[in-house]
Amino acid sequence: MTDNYLNLVNSGPAGNLAKRLGLPRPAVLRRHSPGAPLVPGPLLVLGSSAAADTLATLLLEWNQDVRRHARPGERLGAIVVVLESVTDPGQLAAPILELGQALRQLARGGRIVTVSRPAVGCTNPAEAAARQGIDGIVRSIGRELRAGATANGILLGSDAPVQAASGALRFLLSGKSAFVDGQFITVSATEPAEAQNEDRPLTGQTAVVTGAARGIGAEIAAVLSRDGATVVVVDVPAAGEQLAKVANRVGGTALQLDITADDATTRILDHVQHRHGSLDLLVHNAGITRDKLLANMDAARWESVLAVNLASQLRVNEALLASDVFAGSGRIVCLASTSGIAGNRGQSNYAASKAGVIGMVRSTGLALEGSGRTINAVAPGFIETEMTAKMPFATREVARRLSSLQQGGLPGDVAETIAFLASPAAAGINGEVLRVCGQSLVGA
């Protein structure tokens, strides 16, 4: 679905008019393209701790142009604020005000990334207040930024050294996180593994994507394939024609099955074991909507949504985690939704299933801690797909402009986030729910 308004305000005269009238001016986002620089200009690293030095050194090793202080008039590609050692709210003033001074120098599509520690579990009230304060800061900056720039944070879990942030940092700085805004990613002490091949971090891996015949699922298959994975695309037999096209486009294999069938897991595991040996990544993307106000909801609508969106994931995960076919470093990524976080009128069944996915991911994440395997969820907000194209015009327009980025995301934005969570660089991320919503007001 084309966002005609976005195209209009980015084409000269109409853009000026929109500016004068105070209308939303969504920017063309800086998205990943092969060979493009990590950020569109030098990186400013703020913070006075040793951790800030360590991170600055790391960025230099990535061949980035790193500044420790902003130079007047220089366009900055990104600003990384290292706040991992704050113990009192009073310590926030200096680095944050310095950040504020530098914000005007941020390039189009620039990035703000904070690195701090989680407030949850912190026993010192002042320290917890300082840490939680950063949450409010990042979410506010996200709302203030323009021209497709985003603000996100990385939380260093328990005793994790600052190096543990490197995988998430690279993702948040890159064009792959274009529609991730106002979010925090918690990383554990696990050292992110270096991919053998930076451009194709999933080389040699086998991935299964459910619901892959169209929309977000087809895009996930394409991005995973681009990153080097061999992809098995799964969808219901009735969607087989589109599924075959996706398989042939990404050089994978098509497996026609209903994910709610009793033998679904067996067939997936048999196929993967026989054709590819083992399974490295499962993306639970299959999902359906059967919207109705709860007062009008019938059992069929309720049960079919819960069966496809949640029960199938629970059943498949149980079998998968008990199977030797699932690799020791295997990853599971589940599609949740902002509807599961904020709720949505007419979607009590859908929201129940998607909130359920979040609960399942957090619980399974705890069980997988230290195992080498991980499970995470991605919660898309408004994404331009065949499904959202069917929304009434006004509802769609409002949904688009209701985020900090004032536009809907693309299926590729969701796919890039999933590919990141599947990559060796995300080894320390587990049990997380990452929103890809352009910092939508919904569920904020």
Add this chain to the structure above:
Amino acid sequence: MVDQAAGQRNAQPSTSARNAVVIGGNRIPFARSGGAYAYSSNQDMLTAAFDGLVARFGLQGERIGEVAAGAVLKHSRDFNLTREAVLGSALAADTPAYDVQQACATGLETVIGLANKIKLGQIESAIAGGVDSASDAPIAVSEGLRRILLDLSRAKTTPQKLSVLSRLRPKDLAPNAPTTGEPRTGLSMGEHQAITTSQWKITREAQDELAFNSHHNLAGAYERGFFSDLVTPYRGVTKDANLRADTSLEKLAKLKPVFGKSLGDGATMTAGNSTPLTDGAAAVLLGSEDYARRNTLPMLANVVDAEAAAVDFVHGAEGLLMAPVYAMPRMLARNGLTFDDFDFFEIHEAFAGTVLSSLAAWENEDFCRNKLGLDGALGTVDRSKLNVNGSSLAAGHPFAATGGRIVAALAKALAEKGSGRGLISVCAAGGQGVVAILEAREQ
């Protein structure tokens, strides 16, 4: 006819050649002529069948040893139909291909020919298949108009051209529509079969029951997901459009006879127990064991042996569609097998009467002695093993695609069972027939 058997006694099953295995198959759902595929060409449908096969087995960009397929109703522009479909598919462009045409046996013959090449070590992998569109059939200009047009192209001067054109008569403008009639008898296949059906005294009830079973079995196979890795939807069609899962013997009994009406009360063949004109395409992936292992591909069944036969239907010595009856004992004898050695029988249902006449012939002692040169009846086919996943009466019969449908489904049934053998019998226009044996892989 006795010499038909005697003449082949020297043929021996090859023991030195390596195995050719069925790896899997793919077809598009079959649709009734003039239905969902009315505007799809043979090339469109064959390409779709290939692409679904490529997607199922991850063959994108791969050079297959050789691809063979064909169509019975073919436009003259489709002289290289299979190669063109390969070029339009996700297969490597340097995959060679050739066309085969043996009427309704085309699909089965492509499997046999390619399996033989694999057995001989000439190729490692192959795709066999077939397609037919009764909707997008070629319509030719009349013979008179054709001659005039050809002469016109050779005429040099204006007077010469005018002279040629002056031969044109209104009747020359009527096109020649395609027909399934036999060129030498002018009779349609159905009329031919009506004679045979009547000769073997096959009852209307028996034919309707066979048709009912075909629908029932095909619906059951869909129900249990049997076709989930054999069929890829096409143009929004997800199941064979001819399938009537809710048909009953009562409904079938109400249909009026459409063939053999001259037989009066003896007319038994209806639209229910005869196959409709159908559009569709099917493909089968074959390979050597080495190829399958190297590419971690499944091995469903071995292609064991095959035999073709033909009968003299023109002078009335035998029924048009009875040739498989003659091929069968020759192939069984060569392999030292009887009907008791088989777990599945796939007898193509051109008409219910064809299947039932064949079964009756094999059970008839006199016929088997006099016509097949045997010592007694060939044997009885266990009806519980016949077309267990449905056949052409329910699925429809896009002529050249039927062989691929049967081979892939039978190979899968054998792989599911894990042991045993399957027998295929396909009749064809021109008084021809082809039979073949598949065998389950050692577990």
